[in-house]
Amino acid sequence: IFIDDIIIFSDTIDKYTKHLETIFSFFKKKNISITLAKSYIVYPSVELLNFYVNRFRLTNIEHYIAAFRNLAFPNNLKAVEQYISVLEFLCHLILYYT
Structure with a gap:
């Protein structure tokens, strides 16, 4: 195991x-x-799956979010699928995401 x-x-x-x-x-x-x-x-906080986890909250690692912000807008189906996958992963950190 x-x-x-x-x-x-x-x-x-x-x-x-x-x-x-x-x-x-x-x-x-x-x-x-x-x-x-x-x-x-x-430990008071740990890094796990590109997030910091502590007893108060789950926060993003800024360089990961910055990389997402710099992504080019998708221009084909495969790129749209990847973009949506990243959005689904980050949705709890995006204000007003629905």
């Missing part, structure tokens, strides 16, 4: 500790290993 990213969020450090214990216990039972060098525990 390969698991790429696991994000554990909790309101308090006590809950966070319990969540970690649950996950580690499950992994041990299922013989799933974790690479400590790639583990980040008790």
Whole structure:
């Protein structure tokens, strides 16, 4: 089994500790290993899928949005499909998007 990213969020450090214990216990039972060098525990925010995630919100990484702003307007069907896919991915960050 390969698991790429696991994000554990909790309101308090006590809950966070319990969540970690649950996950580690499950992994041990299922013989799933974790690479400590790639583990980040008790971080206030993380970068995930071109976004910053923290306990308050999900925010975009500006260079990703800037690249989208600089895209040429699509002039063929394939380009329109790609443009719409990017819009669907970013729609929660676009004010008044419907």
